[in-house]
Amino acid sequence: MTAAEILAIGDELVHGALLDTNSRYITRELESHGLPVRRFTVVGDDPQQLAAAMADACRRADVVVATGGLGPTLDDRTREVAAELVGAPLQFDAAAWEMVRQYLSSRRRPVPESNRRQALFPLGATVLSNPVGTAPGFRVRIDRAELFVLPGVPREMRVMLQDHVLPFVAALPGARPTAQYYLRVVGPSEALLGERIAAFMVADRNPAVGVTVSAGMITIRIVATAATAAAAAAMCAATADELRPLLGEWLLAEGLAELPELAVRRLAAAGLTLATAESCTGGLVAAALTDVAGVSAVFRGGFVTYSDASKLGELGVDAAVLADHGAVSEAVAAAMATGAANRLGARLGLSVTGIAGPDGGTPDKPVGTVCFGLAADGRARSWTLRIPDLGRDFIRQRAVVEAWAALLRLPTST
Amino acid sequence: MTAAEILAIGDELVHGALLDTNSRYITRELESHGLPVRRFTVVGDDPQQLAAAMADACRRADVVVATGGLGPTLDDRTREVAAELVGAPLQFDAAAWEMVRQYLSSRRRPVPESNRRQALFPLGATVLSNPVGTAPGFRVRIDRAELFVLPGVPREMRVMLQDHVLPFVAALPGARPTAQYYLRVVGPSEALLGERIAAFMVADRNPAVGVTVSAGMITIRIVATAATAAAAAAMCAATADELRPLLGEWLLAEGLAELPELAVRRLAAAGLTLATAESCTGGLVAAALTDVAGVSAVFRGGFVTYSDASKLGELGVDAAVLADHGAVSEAVAAAMATGAANRLGARLGLSVTGIAGPDGGTPDKPVGTVCFGLAADGRARSWTLRIPDLGRDFIRQRAVVEAWAALLRLPTST
Numbered sequence: 001m002t003a004a005e006i007l008a009i010g011d012e013l014v015h016g017a018l019l020d021t022n023s024r025y026i027t028r029e030l031e032s033h034g035l036p037v038r039r040f041t042v043v044g045d046d047p048q049q050l051a052a053a054m055a056d057a058c059r060r061a062d063v064v065v066a067t068g069g070l071g072p073t074l075d076d077r078t079r080e081v082a083a084e085l086v087g088a089p090l091q092f093d094a095a096a097w098e099m100v101r102q103y104l105s106s107r108r109r110p111v112p113e114s115n116r117r118q119a120l121f122p123l124g125a126t127v128l129s130n131p132v133g134t135a136p137g138f139r140v141r142i143d144r145a146e147l148f149v150l151p152g153v154p155r156e157m158r159v160m161l162q163d164h165v166l167p168f169v170a171a172l173p174g175a176r177p178t179a180q181y182y183l184r185v186v187g188p189s190e191a192l193l194g195e196r197i198a199a200f201m202v203a204d205r206n207p208a209v210g211v212t213v214s215a216g217m218i219t220i221r222i223v224a225t226a227a228t229a230a231a232a233a234a235m236c237a238a239t240a241d242e243l244r245p246l247l248g249e250w251l252l253a254e255g256l257a258e259l260p261e262l263a264v265r266r267l268a269a270a271g272l273t274l275a276t277a278e279s280c281t282g283g284l285v286a287a288a289l290t291d292v293a294g295v296s297a298v299f300r301g302g303f304v305t306y307s308d309a310s311k312l313g314e315l316g317v318d319a320a321v322l323a324d325h326g327a328v329s330e331a332v333a334a335a336m337a338t339g340a341a342n343r344l345g346a347r348l349g350l351s352v353t354g355i356a357g358p359d360g361g362t363p364d365k366p367v368g369t370v371c372f373g374l375a376a377d378g379r380a381r382s383w384t385l386r387i388p389d390l391g392r393d394f395i396r397q398r399a400v401v402e403a404w405a406a407l408l409r410l411p412t413s414t
Numbered sequence: 415m416t417a418a419e420i421l422a423i424g425d426e427l428v429h430g431a432l433l434d435t436n437s438r439y440i441t442r443e444l445e446s447h448g449l450p451v452r453r454f455t456v457v458g459d460d461p462q463q464l465a466a467a468m469a470d471a472c473r474r475a476d477v478v479v480a481t482g483g484l485g486p487t488l489d490d491r492t493r494e495v496a497a498e499l500v501g502a503p504l505q506f507d508a509a510a511w512e513m514v515r516q517y518l519s520s521r522r523r524p525v526p527e528s529n530r531r532q533a534l535f536p537l538g539a540t541v542l543s544n545p546v547g548t549a550p551g552f553r554v555r556i557d558r559a560e561l562f563v564l565p566g567v568p569r570e571m572r573v574m575l576q577d578h579v580l581p582f583v584a585a586l587p588g589a590r591p592t593a594q595y596y597l598r599v600v601g602p603s604e605a606l607l608g609e610r611i612a613a614f615m616v617a618d619r620n621p622a623v624g625v626t627v628s629a630g631m632i633t634i635r636i637v638a639t640a641a642t643a644a645a646a647a648a649m650c651a652a653t654a655d656e657l658r659p660l661l662g663e664w665l666l667a668e669g670l671a672e673l674p675e676l677a678v679r680r681l682a683a684a685g686l687t688l689a690t691a692e693s694c695t696g697g698l699v700a701a702a703l704t705d706v707a708g709v710s711a712v713f714r715g716g717f718v719t720y721s722d723a724s725k726l727g728e729l730g731v732d733a734a735v736l737a738d739h740g741a742v743s744e745a746v747a748a749a750m751a752t753g754a755a756n757r758l759g760a761r762l763g764l765s766v767t768g769i770a771g772p773d774g775g776t777p778d779k780p781v782g783t784v785c786f787g788l789a790a791d792g793r794a795r796s797w798t799l800r801i802p803d804l805g806r807d808f809i810r811q812r813a814v815v816e817a818w819a820a821l822l823r824l825p826t827s828t
Contacts, residue, residue: 010626011622011624011635011637012624012626012633012635013454014441014451014452014453014454015441015442015445015451015594015635015637016438016439016441016442016445017594017596017626017633017635018438018626018628019433019435019438020434020438020454021433023456024427024430024432024433024434025430027428027429027430028429028430031429031430037428037429038428038457038458038463039428039455039456039457039463039467040427040428040434040454040455040456040457041453041454041455041456042437042453042454042455042456043452043453043454044452045624047617049452049453053453056470071604071605071608071625072604072605072608073604073605073608073612073615073625074608074612074615074616074617075615075617075622075623075624075625077617107802109603110606112605112606112608112609113609114605114608114609114612115605132804134605153627155804155805155808180429180431182431189523190485190486190487191485191486191487191526191528191529191548192524192526194485194486194487194488194526194528195526195527195528198487198488198528201487201488201489202488203461203488203489203491208425208489209489210425210426210459210489211485211487211489212424212426212431212432213567214432219426219431221425221426221429221431223425223429276718278697280704281701281704282697282700282701282703282704282705283692283697283698283699283700283701283704283716283718284697284701285697286696286697286700286701286718287695287696287697287698287700287701289696290694290695290696290697290718290720291696291806291807291810293772293806295720296720296721299720300720300721300723300724301717301718301719301720301721301724301728302697302717302718302720303715303716303717303718304690304697304700304704304715304716304717304718305715306704306709306710306713306714306715306716307710307714307715307758309714309758309759310714310715310758313757313758314715314728314757314758343727343728344721344723344724344727344728345723358707388521390546390569391569392705392707393705394569396705
C-alpha cells in the first residue's frame, strides 16, 4: 500500500532548541489528499546521521517529504547528503540562482554570495521553485521513494507543499482519500470516556476512533478511509451520529475548527459583541480570539487586570465587594464581567480570575481555584472551577478552555 | 559512542491532531545530562508500525525513551508491542494496580475497571511509578537498548523522566556532559548573519555553532561537549566571547531564558512597573508576560484595544489625534502607551498598534505596518516597523519580538 514518511532535519530540532511543527502540518495535508503517513523522523544536520535517516525513510516509504537544512549557512547539509544517496554530484542551477537573486533584489535586500549555495542541487533532481523565500527545494528518486526536499521555514514549506507535493500526491494511483471529524468533550476523565465509547475504539475499525487529552478537553478523533473523499466524510458523519447520544452534555463542539474560531463564529451568528477581563489567564483569551480572522466584528476589546487596583479602577469593581470576597471570588468575577461589558459597550462580558500558582493559594482557595463571570445585557452569572494543581500552565490552559465552553454553551437566542 | 533515540507514540501525533512537544523536552534533558540524542521518531498506535519503529530504535541506540500509548483505552498498544519485542507475555502487577487505585481514590474519583490495563507489563520489566497520574511506566532491555516507556501526558512524562530516566543516564559510563548557550539576534537576515559568523559554523567544531530563525529573531546556538558540565559551560562562554564583537547592536539577549522572562527580570532589576496596550497583538504580550513567575511585581495590567472606541475611551487617546493620524500611527501609539501607563499607575507604558492582515492594508500603510510606543515617566517615544507580509501570525509574532526588544534595550538607568 502506498504510504509516506516525513523527515524533519536540523540540529535545532533534534537538540531541542526548536519544536518541529512542520511535520504535523504535512501529515494533515498528505492524509487529506489520500496518502497515509506512517512515521515522522527528526534528525540533526550531522551528515552521517542524516544520510542514515534519509536512506531508511526512502527504503520504507513511497513518498518522503523532508524539510530543513536548505539554508545558506554551512551547517545546512541536506543538499550534499541527498546527492550522496543519489550517487550524483551537486550542480549549480543558474535559473534557480536567478530566482534567489530576484527574490532578494525585489525586496531591496543585499544578495550575499553565500546564498549561491542555495542554487546547488543533485544532478538530475527537479528544482522546486520557492515564491516566498530564498531556498528552492528539489525532488529526486531515492530507492523506492519519491523524495521531496523543502525548506524548514514554515511559511515557505507550506506554499511549496501546496505547489509541488500535493498535486503529485493527488495523482498517485494508490491514494485512498481520508476524512477526519472531531468531537470536543469537556467533563469526564479519559478512562470514563473511554469506557463509554469502548465499542468504537477497536483495532482496524474504519472509521478509526481515538481520543486525545489536553488541559481538560478531550478530542475524539474520527478518521475514515474510502474510495472518495466524499464517501470518507459520510462515514465520519455516520460514526459521529452514533457517538453523539453517548456523550450528552459532555459534548462541547464538533468539527475540525479550533474552539476560539467556533466561539467567534457563534458570537457573529448571534450578532453578539464581547469584552473580556482576564486576571490569571493574563490575555490568553484575548490573544486567541484576536488570532481568528473576522474577530473585529464581535470583539470590542479586553482588560488584563493583574492587580487589585486595576480591577477596581478599570472595571469599576466595588471596593467593598473586593474587600469582602477577595479578588478570586464569584462576586468579583461577576463584577469584572459586567464592568468589562459596560466599559467597552459590549453586550457580553466574560471574566476570569483565579490562582494559577505556584504561590497565592490558601486552604480555602487552593491553587487552581478559578472563578468565571459571564454578563449578558447587564445580568451576570458566575461560577467556580477547582482545577487540579498540575502546574501554572495547565491551570491557565484549563481556564481558557472553560472560557470557550462558556461562550459555546450560550443559549442560541440570547 | 553512547547515544539515545526518542520515540513518540500515538495516532493523534502521526496523523497531526496533536503536536509532539515531549521529544523536545526529553532531548534537552538527556543532552544536558551528557547523553547525545541522534533521532526522534513519531509513529502511530498501529501495532505493526509501532513494532517496526520500536525495534529500529532499539537496534540503533543505547537508550530509547518512548512516550505514549499507556492509557486505559483500547487504542493504546505500547505495552503489547513491547512485550512482543521482548518475547515475554504481559503480566498483571498487583502493586502497580494498587498505586493506580490509590491515585484515583485519593482524588475521590471513580476507579473504572478499564484502568486495570494500566497495570499490565511485559514479564521481567521494571515498573516505573507515576506519582502524578494513573499510567505507570516500565523499563526493559530490547536488543542493544535500555528502553524506558513513559506516559504521553507531558506533566507525567516530565516527573517520571526526572525520577527514573535521568539518574540512569547520569550514571552511564559513556556520558559526555554538554552545555548550551544562546545569543538572540534581531536585525540581520539569516544569510547576512551567516556570513558574519561563517568561521564558527563549520562541521565538527566543538562548541558547535548553529542558527535558528523565528519571526524576525535569530537564535545563535552554542553547544559544547566536554568531560564535565563545568568545562562544557566554560567552552560555550569562550565562544560567546568571540562572537559578541561580531554581532554589535544586533545582539539583543543572551542565555537560555526566553525573552519574556528576560524582560521581566530586567524590569524587576530596574524597579520599573509596566502597563501594556495592544491592538494587533491582541494580548499576546500580556499573556507571555503573565506566564513568567514573579511578573506581578512589575506588571500592572494591560488593555486589548481592538476598536477605535476603546482606544479613545480606555486609554484617553485624543479623538483629534486618532482622526488626523489614524489608529495605526506613531502619534496614536505614543498616546496609547502614555494612556496605559497613566491609567494603571505604571512607570512604563508599552503599546502596539498595527495591521496584521489579511485585510486592512492601504498603499500608505500596507499590511505589516506596525507602530510601537514606549512611555517612561510621562514622556513617550514611538516608531514604526514595516514587517514583511508573511501572514497574520508572522506579523503578530514579529511585533511581539519587537516589544521584548524595546523592553530589553531600555537604558539601564531609567
